[in-house]
Amino acid sequence: MNLERLGRFYPYRLSFMRMLVRRMMTANWKIEQTIFDLDDDGYGEAVYELTASGAKFSFVIFSNYLDPSRRSDRVIADEWDMTAVFCAGTVDKARIKALKSNVPLQERGRIDAACLVLTRANKSVRNFEHVVESLAAGEQPSLSKLASVGYLYRTTAVYGSGKFGMADWDKVRTHYPQFARPFSAEMFACYMIRQFSFDQAEYLAVRRAPDNAVPLDNAIKRYMGIGNATGLGMAPYLVNHPLLIDRWIEVREIALARVLSLSQPTKKKLARLSALMQKAIQHLKEIATDNQAQNKINATTMQEAVGLHRWLKEMQASLATWGQFVDFFNCSTSIETQELMNTLLVEIHPEHLEDLEDLMCVAERYDLDPTMSAKQLREIIESNYAWALAFDFNSAGAEGVFWYRSEEKMEPRLGVRDTDTGADREMMVGIARSVRLCYDALCAALVKSNNASVAEFIIEHPQHRQIVRRVQTLAESPYGDIRANLLDADVQPIHLLRCKLSFFGVSKFDPRSRFWVRNTMFQGAPVVSDIGKAFEDDWCFPTVPVIEAEKKGCPH
């Protein structure tokens, strides 16, 4: 749970988007556009109806004019190009009317327990306009233009889990088995925004040039994802859901361990790995980011991946185990490359993963064991939290920042201690410091009474009850805590964001600062019209497609 390694994770075969798409394709979900009531500018309402395992759901969209000066990716924005809700059942006019008076308000509105997800998105104006113009002119859009962004819309918030009156996660999990995996409904909502972005662009092209417009090529559609901007909010989520994070990482580790212990580098597997490595290298080459540090990392990763590809080719006759390959790249490449290779190894062994898909959920509950002796608690801290005790909180900068919630939509922010306002209301994100304070109090208490129980310690020190039950609960969860001082002046929250996003399945990380990152979801994934057709499940590491017009030499 080293922070830097977490920040190098890639989306993998058990990422939530991958699992969702697999389920959609294999269970033959049916998605139909039942209402598409837009005006000449593309504003209005649209409804998509999903039929999945016999149950009906609706994705209801409100598309609005957005003044360019109001366009913002920040959570604190209050107007968007489109807002949407994903709810159980079908919707009639009265239901749409009720949703329309709340959904566009987002955080300021109220929805009900039949709703699973509330979301919104903004256009990538340049890309969207370019696509509409091209289609209206009877042409496909320029792939090189599209590739630099990779999407037509980007989400700026996706809410679930009971926010604003919606269904609690426990309800989603128990009432809607179609979405009983973490963030499955949220990911589906993003997938539907992507679909709407194509449908809206095609619709506008037809409105502009009814006789000339052409539909967007399916290969281009598949290549286009849905953009996303993610900020600091995800960092406290990781800290506050240690059992869930532990499970996600554990499953990832199990997947890799199975590959290493159950599989050999056969000719077929090596060929698949080779093809995938080349695809990943091309994918990295196509990532466009202004972030110089990320560019450097990508360049190094590409270079190292090319070297590993060559090494595998030379070694393939003598390579007896995958362990040899892992040992080699672990000692010869950067963390980013190591994580890329781990991802690829898991990718080529789907046969070891199927039963892991349903292990991603866990109840986040922390129970205090009052019968434990204070001595034993001290031993657990010394053994499991040596990393936390190693920080010197008296050193300069060790508590340089504090995390707080802003009054603006409760947006999590970082403040500079002793400079910014709000340190008196800081969030409990500094687990290492909390453990240190608890440990010091515990040691002092044990000097006074060597036989005290945890309950007796807590009655004297109730301020440590919360961290004690966390420590006790996580005693058997080695991946639950992020082993870093999140209060350090130089903390890199971006690593936390990328870690969580990798489990979501997003790609093309484009850090905009150490606080937020742009990325792309579902790029390469099948589109709605692909459901029911043969499915290869190989849409990871998407690359620019070659479309028919290009093959014929038509310039774009």
Place this chain on the structure above:
Amino acid sequence: MKLKKRAVHINVSLNELTSVLKRLFEHLSDVNYDYGAGADAVVWLEVHGFAGISSLESVIEGLLAKSHVPTEIVSGEADNFEINAGGQTLFAIAPVAIDLGISMLSRSSPFRISIENATNPLALIPGIHRVCSLSASIVAWWRDTEGSIFHVVQSGASGEYPQYQRFKLDGDSTHARAHVTVVCSSEAEDLGELLPDTASLECIESVTASEFIERHAQVLAAGIEIDASSFNSLCEIADQVLVESTDTSRSGAGE
């Protein structure tokens, strides 16, 4: 003619209510206490039909006015403790008291804890539910402040939910003490012997484990309907943990 103002209700989810209450307790406790446990207790009571929000509202002014009072063990014997809660709500004390009772079982079983000077005794029920999965058995009882109702809650044999009963008291009842009694035992069979004698009392409400489960399922499906002004008042207190926004602070989120 004066029109009576109708109460406006809103539906909130369990997660939403829990989040608001966590922030509320965080504000109230000045980080000196397990705000997650306090929030969970209020939500538990509200979900299971025990008016957790009204209970909290009844003590909120006191909580806002007071600073943290340490829980004090005023007397201790081999098989019992007496705790002075210093007028605090059991939303704060219950988890600690139950933890203490269970931890003492390694020294003496059964173990009795008397809690003096505490409010919101119903908050013991979620505390007892929390430890139902442990091997210990617990029974708690108290009189309400008017002295006319006697409450008994005991951990469930199923290990899932406790059982709760309310009895009507006669004026000359012997169950007259104003304190809350919690008795823990390491043997489930002891529970019957530990229970107070209620044979002569009229039982006016009994909630079984299966009824608790049903109440929870209903709320999970439809959300919790609560008075909008109550919810807004709680939100206002909870929002005290939020930090005012400035141009500088906006940059603390990225741009």
